[in-house]
Amino acid sequence: MRRARNRPGGRGLPGAAAALLAVAVAAASAPAPAGAGEVHVAVAANFTEAANEIGALFAARTGHSAVFSFGSSGQLYTQITQGAPFEVLLAADQERPRRAVEDGHGRAASRFTYATGRIVLYSADPGLVTGAETLSEGNFTKIAIANPQTAPYGAAAVEAMRALGVHDRLVPRFVHGNNVAQAYQFVATGNAELGFVALSQVATRAGGSRWVVPEDLHATIAQDGVLLEAGEGNEAAAAFVAFLKGEEARRVKQKFGYGADE
Amino acid sequence: MFDSTDIWSPVRLTLELAAVTTVVLLIVGTPVAWWLARTRARWKEAVAALVALPLVLPPTVLGFYLLIALGPDGPGGWIAGLGGGRSLAFTFEGLVIGSVIYSMPFVVQPIRNAFEAFGERPLEVAATLRAGPWDAFWSVAVPLARSGFLTGAVLGFAHTVGEFGVVLMIGGNIPGETRVLSVAVYDYVETLRWTEAHILAGGMLAFAFVVIVSMLMLEKRIGRAGE
Numbered sequence: 001m002r003r004a005r006n007r008p009g010g011r012g013l014p015g016a017a018a019a020l021l022a023v024a025v026a027a028a029s030a031p032a033p034a035g036a037g038e039v040h041v042a043v044a045a046n047f048t049e050a051a052n053e054i055g056a057l058f059a060a061r062t063g064h065s066a067v068f069s070f071g072s073s074g075q076l077y078t079q080i081t082q083g084a085p086f087e088v089l090l091a092a093d094q095e096r097p098r099r100a101v102e103d104g105h106g107r108a109a110s111r112f113t114y115a116t117g118r119i120v121l122y123s124a125d126p127g128l129v130t131g132a133e134t135l136s137e138g139n140f141t142k143i144a145i146a147n148p149q150t151a152p153y154g155a156a157a158v159e160a161m162r163a164l165g166v167h168d169r170l171v172p173r174f175v176h177g178n179n180v181a182q183a184y185q186f187v188a189t190g191n192a193e194l195g196f197v198a199l200s201q202v203a204t205r206a207g208g209s210r211w212v213v214p215e216d217l218h219a220t221i222a223q224d225g226v227l228l229e230a231g232e233g234n235e236a237a238a239a240f241v242a243f244l245k246g247e248e249a250r251r252v253k254q255k256f257g258y259g260a261d262e
Numbered sequence: 263m264f265d266s267t268d269i270w271s272p273v274r275l276t277l278e279l280a281a282v283t284t285v286v287l288l289i290v291g292t293p294v295a296w297w298l299a300r301t302r303a304r305w306k307e308a309v310a311a312l313v314a315l316p317l318v319l320p321p322t323v324l325g326f327y328l329l330i331a332l333g334p335d336g337p338g339g340w341i342a343g344l345g346g347g348r349s350l351a352f353t354f355e356g357l358v359i360g361s362v363i364y365s366m367p368f369v370v371q372p373i374r375n376a377f378e379a380f381g382e383r384p385l386e387v388a389a390t391l392r393a394g395p396w397d398a399f400w401s402v403a404v405p406l407a408r409s410g411f412l413t414g415a416v417l418g419f420a421h422t423v424g425e426f427g428v429v430l431m432i433g434g435n436i437p438g439e440t441r442v443l444s445v446a447v448y449d450y451v452e453t454l455r456w457t458e459a460h461i462l463a464g465g466m467l468a469f470a471f472v473v474i475v476s477m478l479m480l481e482k483r484i485g486r487a488g489e
Binding site: 141142144149174178182185186191193 | 329330332334339351430431454
């Protein structure tokens with residue numbers, strides 16, 4: 001009997017392992033791209049669209065370019081503690097930038113609030129969300145929120161539901177997005193009938209139904225940014241932080257529903 | 263907080279998912295492998311390529327299509343509707359569907375290879391001994407291809423245990439339903455709970471090593487016995 005038959009488990013494996021190793025080595029030895037005129041920014045998922053617009057304006061005005069990495073604040077922060085080559089962190093909360101400073105990854109003096117966010121109960125179905133009563137009536141099977149352990153927008157959603165006294169009843173219907181962008185995606189595809197998303201995600205979109213959660217139901221989502229160690233001495237990083245505080249950036253933030261705050 | 267206190271629930275769930283997926287894959291994959299090994303149809307390699315696609319596609323591509331297909335506007339939503347639901351995303355059944363597609367090549371390929379390896383001869387002999395096709399399949403083809411089945415089952419199981427991207431995109435991280443081991447590790451790492459992450463990740467490492475070593479040893483033994 002021939003013996004070549006068990007390819008996938010047999011001979012193929014060492015080859016695949018070697019290839020994987022080669023890729024890993026190549027990735028590890030790639031230089032951290034931090035050339036002049038470029039700034040690497042870790043951005044909380046809720047700020048994605050605003051960041052892209054601000055980035056375009058920033059490039060047009062200063063000639064520098066901003067390279068964004070989007071994720072949940074928790075994910076980005078973990079990466080920063082492990083030496084990710086980010087030069088600026090734009091988190092969705094104040095806690096992580098504060099910790100970044102405490103743990104020696106960020107510059108204390110550079111910490112600032114770049115935006116304040118709001119949460120929205122949103123559905124792609126135009127008739128579903130009418131207000132707080134949508135939650136207590138509970139005519140839905142799944143409600144999407146960002147993972148409250150890693151995403152401040154998820155934590156704010158939990159806080160609001162607690163304040164309304166519906167949280168415990170709704171827990172079995174939660175689906176967790178890895179970050180608020182994924183929570184929105186679950187709702188947008190209709191897989192969850194509704195969900196708590198960031199106002200910035202729906203502010204410029206018509207359609208669906210929405211209820212902007214009143215600010216007395218949850219602590220203000222103050223989003224802090226901080227200049228990280230890796231960005232020290234990078235002119236583009238300093239320029240980006242300055243631009244983010246400026247008038248043009250403020251208009252973009254306003255358009256996406258962020259509170260004007262400094 | 264929340265759900266992550268129970269570190270073993272994701273382990274149980276993952277084993278359940280892998281077991282169910284493997285059984286479904288053996289049932290669905292065997293006829294496909296048989297057909298691929300026997301047919302002379304011109305388009306058989308096209309079918310083989312379809313089966314092999316998940317080897318090449320990023321999990322995010324599968325996850326994206328599945329999210330739409332399982333949702334209320336796709337076939338998954340229709341099926342869910344029969345049971346009073348509206349989407350198969352965020353359900354154990356949805357994960358099984360995703361895992362079956364994702365792990366299919368790992369089961370079909372070894373079984374097909376095994377079927378091809380013993381050639382036409384044993385089946386012709388069985389036919390001259392008046393074994394019907396069904397009888398010949400069970401008493402000749404399956405025993406001769408046992409190493410292929412074993413390899414396929416182990417790889418299918420192991421690959422499902424190792425699944426991450428697809429589950430992350432269609433799972434919704436529900437404890438006891440879709441929060442599998444790989445997602446739990448991801449969460450623990452993100453929330454800086456590295457003790458738990460170490461326990462699960464270390465367990466996975468040992469598991470994967472044991473699976474691969476026992477596969478290699480079994481193959482050697484069966485290969486020798488079959489000669």
